[in-house]
Amino acid sequence: MPQMGESVVEGTIVKWLVKEGDVVTEDQSLCEISTDKVDTEIPSPGAGRIAKLVAQEGQTLPVGAPLAIIEADGATAAVAKPAIASAPQSSPPSKPTGAPAPSPAAAPRPPREIRPAAPSAPRAEARVPAPAQAALDSADDEEHRRYSPVVLKMAAERGIDLSKISGTGSGGRVSKRDVSRYLESLRAGGAQPSDANGLAAASSAPVSPPIKPALAQAAAAAPSGGGFHPPVYQPREGDIVEPFTRRRKLIAEHMVFSKTHSPHVPTVAEVDMTRISRLRDIHKAAFAAREGFALTMLPLVAAAAVRALKEFPRMNASVVGDAVVLRREINLGIAMDSDEGLLVPVLKRAEGMSVVGIAREIAALQRKVADKKIAADDLAGGSFTLSNPGREGNLYGFAIINQPQVGILRMGEVKKRPVVIEIDGADAIAIRIMMYLALSYDHRVIDGVLGNRFLYRTARIIEEADFEL
Numbered sequence: 001m002p003q004m005g006e007s008v009v010e011g012t013i014v015k016w017l018v019k020e021g022d023v024v025t026e027d028q029s030l031c032e033i034s035t036d037k038v039d040t041e042i043p044s045p046g047a048g049r050i051a052k053l054v055a056q057e058g059q060t061l062p063v064g065a066p067l068a069i070i071e072a073d074g075a076t077a078a079v080a081k082p083a084i085a086s087a088p089q090s091s092p093p094s095k096p097t098g099a100p101a102p103s104p105a106a107a108p109r110p111p112r113e114i115r116p117a118a119p120s121a122p123r124a125e126a127r128v129p130a131p132a133q134a135a136l137d138s139a140d141d142e143e144h145r146r147y148s149p150v151v152l153k154m155a156a157e158r159g160i161d162l163s164k165i166s167g168t169g170s171g172g173r174v175s176k177r178d179v180s181r182y183l184e185s186l187r188a189g190g191a192q193p194s195d196a197n198g199l200a201a202a203s204s205a206p207v208s209p210p211i212k213p214a215l216a217q218a219a220a221a222a223p224s225g226g227g228f229h230p231p232v233y234q235p236r237e238g239d240i241v242e243p244f245t246r247r248r249k250l251i252a253e254h255m256v257f258s259k260t261h262s263p264h265v266p267t268v269a270e271v272d273m274t275r276i277s278r279l280r281d282i283h284k285a286a287f288a289a290r291e292g293f294a295l296t297m298l299p300l301v302a303a304a305a306v307r308a309l310k311e312f313p314r315m316n317a318s319v320v321g322d323a324v325v326l327r328r329e330i331n332l333g334i335a336m337d338s339d340e341g342l343l344v345p346v347l348k349r350a351e352g353m354s355v356v357g358i359a360r361e362i363a364a365l366q367r368k369v370a371d372k373k374i375a376a377d378d379l380a381g382g383s384f385t386l387s388n389p390g391r392e393g394n395l396y397g398f399a400i401i402n403q404p405q406v407g408i409l410r411m412g413e414v415k416k417r418p419v420v421i422e423i424d425g426a427d428a429i430a431i432r433i434m435m436y437l438a439l440s441y442d443h444r445v446i447d448g449v450l451g452n453r454f455l456y457r458t459a460r461i462i463e464e465a466d467f468e469l
Contacts (some may be wrong), residue, residue, distance in 0.1 A: 001065045002042065004035060004376035011035045012060045012246055013067075022050045030068060031055075034246055038343075038376050048072030059168060060177070060246075154179045247341055258403045262319075263443040266398035269455045273414050273433040275465035276300055283469040291360065295469070297414060298334070298388050299359035301437075304461040305386055305409055306330055306350045306358070312454045316383045317445065318404040324445045333382035333402060334362055335389075336369050343369055344402060346382040355467045387411065396436035406445055409458070412436035437462075 001011050011033040018030055029041040048070040055067045151174055155162050165182045167174035235241055244252070258264075280295055287295040309316045313326050330351040333344040345365040350358060368374045385408040387399045396412035414435045421430050437459055441451040 001033070001061050001063050001067060003063050004038070004040065004380070008035050008063065008376065008380075010060055010062045013055050013057050014039070015057060016053060017041070018050050018053075018068075020050050020053055024048065024050060024070065035250070035376070038374055038379055040376055042067065044070065046070060046072050151176055151179055158183065245340070251341060254403065255400050258400050262401050262403070262406075264398070264401060264440050265443045265446070265448065265451060266438060266440050267448075267451055267455055268396050268398075268436050268438040269459040271435045271437050271459045272419075272463050273297070273435045276462055276467075277414070277433045279465045279467065279469065287359075287469060291356070291363075293359075293363045295359060297411075298386075299355055299362050300465075300467060301388075301409075301411060301462060302332060302334065302347070302350070302358050302362065302386055303353075303355045303467060304458050305384070306332060306353070307461050308454055308458040309384055310351060311457060312450065314450060315407050315441070315446065315454050317406050318383065319406065319442065319445060320404075324406075327383045329383065331381045331383045333385035333405075334365065335385060335387035335399075336366060338369050338372075338374075343374060343379065344382060344385060345369065345374060345378045346380065348381065355469060384408070396438045398438050398440045401440055401442055406442040407451075407454075408440050409455075410438045410440070412438065 014032040014034050016031045018024060024044045026047045027043040030044050031042050033040060033042055050068060051071045052069040055061055162174055165174050165178050167178055284295045309330050316330050317324050317326050329349050332347045332350040335342060335344050347361050384405055385402045388411040394413045397410055399408045399410040401408050412435050414433060416431055417434045418429050419432045420427055439451060439455045
């Protein structure tokens with residue numbers, strides 16, 4: 001499983017496009033995978049014959065896990081290591097005295113291992129830990145310990161015989177996901193394991209057949225152990241149950257991780273958009289004729305955010321363990337809606353872009369999202385995010401930080417309002433075009449003074465409207 005972005009830690013095999021015995025060429029698509037960021041195809045790292053499909057359709061694997069084994073030029077080239085580590089080979093038996101040694105030409109070539117190239121990084125920098133790194137580390141521990149404490153706890157509380165569950169983890173280990181799927185299959189089939197938390201009893205209530213599996217899945221995913229557990233709602237006739245898609249589950253996990261690890265501080269500024277709106281109105285017709293798409297407020301606000309990030313580099317940073325890394329490049333994420341949920345494509349090296357360049361890049365990414373052609377690389381590497389939820393009734397709101405970033409801006413509704421302004425030293429009430437701009441920042445590394453100064457500066461750049469179009 002190749003690395004498909006700094007925050008992508010696993011992928012699910014959706015469909016194999018080849019079968020064992022097929023001859024493939026380099027870069028030929030081998031399988032379709034789904035991640036929380038994007039669905040894509042995995043290309044073959046070399047030419048040869050498919051000797052074995054290690055991963056199965058529907059299986060979720062971490063980055064670096066084995067997918068398939070390809071034989072190339074009479075030798076075996078592995079796309080990734082076998083799923084189960086083989087035991088160390090014993091020393092080969094000694095050849096009988098006088099037996100002729102094989103000639104060099106007859107000797108088999110050693111296996112050549114083909115791996116996806118890992119991104120290089122300067123020696124002095126530490127790799128940014130992915131949100132699920134702890135889960136990956138525990139997977140390595142399970143090579144020697146079949147059941148994790150979480151799995152043992154789930155089994156004890158629900159009266160499960162773990163020997164009846166097939167493990168899909170490394171070395172055949174039984175994971176928490178395996179236990180949840182086992183519980184789901186029992187409940188969907190009518191069998192009910194004992195449950196110390198009352199989940200089994202709750203799921204046995206009369207429910208129409210179409211929603212029983214989804215309810216069982218929700219019950220299996222409920223938290224275990226002591227403490228407060230919210231009641232499980234029993235769907236009634238006429239209710240519609242929509243099980244989470246895999247992407248929605250991972251988005252949920254990312255959001256919960258961000259809220260529990262980054263102390264979010266919200267702050268909001270009132271921005272006078274009158275000048276920038278007039279600037280847009282003056283240029284929008286010529287811009288659309290020249291560029292082939294409409295000029296919106298989004299690239300103008302994005303350009304203002306990039307300028308402010310240049311002045312406050314600590315806002316363009318990532319937390320790495322007990323350190324903060326001030327990032328050289330400004331890779332601005334732009335939140336965009338799609339049929340399958342929120343995506344955040346990234347404008348790479350935005351610090352070198354003009355307003356027109358930012359507008360072109362945003363339009364190109366929007367087309368990719370609409371055409372479902374967005375790639376994993378388009379979503380990777382963001383250092384700060386700008387969100388624009390839309391114009392309809394959105395006064396302001398505070399977005400959740402996109403890890404491992406330390407801040408996110410959220411645009412509010414652009415609306416005409418009467419405000420008090422100063423004209424020739426006297427106060428007056430005027431109709432102005434206004435917007436609330438909200439910032440969420442990570443209080444681990446961003447103090448209130450810095451967060452407020454950054455937001456204030458961004459707002460003033462917007463109000464000055466000093467942009468070339």
